[in-house]
Structure formats: C-alpha cells, structure tokens
Amino acid sequence: MARPLPLRMLVAALLGLLVATGAYAHHGWSWAEADQIELSGTIREISMAPPHPTLRVETKNDGVWRVELGNPRLTERSGFVEGVAKIGDPIVALGNRSLDRSEKRMKAVRITVAGKVYDIYPERIRTN
Template identity: 85%
Template structure:
C-alpha cells in the first residue's frame, strides 16, 4: 500500500490541476476580445442560474446574442437580481465580445435595462 501512495498523490494532484485550470479558463476573459463593444436590443430570455446568469438579447440587425453576466453573487451585488428585468425590456450591454466572430456572445461589464444601470464589473469599464 505504501508503494502506491506517491502514485495516488501524483494522480490526485494532476486531477486537481486539471480542475483548477478548467475553472480558470471558464471564468477568465481569455476567450473575449480586449476592446469593449456596446450591444442594444430586447431581452428575449433571462437565466439567473449558476455558474453565470445570462441574457438572450435580440438585436435589430444581428439576431440573438448571449450576454453573460458575472457569477451570481457579483451580479446580485450590482443590483441585478431576479425580477428587476423581464422579457421584452430594452437593454444596452457594454462588454467584451467573443474572439470567435462566428459566436454571438459577450461578457457584460455593465448593462442598462429600461434606463437603470447595473455595473457588474465596475473595475473593467473603459467608458462612462
């Protein structure tokens, strides 16, 4: 049994590293462009479920976009909680678009719903 202990430690460490690396890649910004963009449209779907609340936003010219918010606690801290927005509300999202131009997806740093501003990542906002 003792001779298998180093192998188990190594395998456990490797699995842990994979989990941490995967979580970092998912929660990081490496998938998004550095430049920020503004997206205007109408909310078509709202999900407050973890790991990240998301909005489906329909634009007049570019169809449906997936707008990812911060983790649930961060999103709630911005004031954007369940019930403050509804399907059909106008929205302006400021954020970083996916590097994959075939993907209509952005990570929002600020959203404005029906005139109310929610700064999800205030430290990342590059414009006022």
C-alpha cells in the same frame, strides 16, 4: 526501490488538475477581446443560475447573443437581481466580445434595462 503511486491517487491528481485548469479558463477574460462594444436589443431569456447569470439578447440586425454577467454575488451587488428585468425588455449591454467571431457572446461590464444602469464590473468600464 520506488513504489508506483496507487491508481486512486493518480486519478485524484489528474481530476484536480482538470478542475483547476477549467476553473482558470472559465474565470479569466482571455477568451474576450480587449475592446468593448455596445449591444442593443431585446431580452429573450434570463437565467440567474450559477456559475454566471446570462441573458439571451435579440438584436435587430445580428440575431441572438449570449450576454454573460458576473458571478451571482457580483451581479446581485450591482442591483441586477431576479425580477428587475423581464423577457421583452429593451437592453443595452456594454462589454467585451468573444475573440471567436463566429460566436455571438459577450461578457457584460454594464447593462442598462428600462433606463436603470447596472455596473457589473465597474473597474472594467472604459466609457461613461
């Protein structure tokens, strides 16, 4: 006769599945369009916190966008570290826009701040 799994094991298995599914969805690019866009504006907020450093960029005609960079190590490897940019700096971000057009969000592959270029995902850049 088969014994039922203890509740603790069942809960642990479900929790593991949820974490794995969330991590897969978070780290993929499936939420972003294949085509890349260029976004120009002014930095309004900078967060270097994990899981991904982010910028809030105010554009002239389209409001404020959330610009996601790579994971902290990848972002740092590009040279974009705390202190190289500040609120009020002009920025140009090249990246992939969210598939959800109601969301002003992009995943940047390259950013340019004060004339300095930071290639976050050089292998994904489709233009030079």
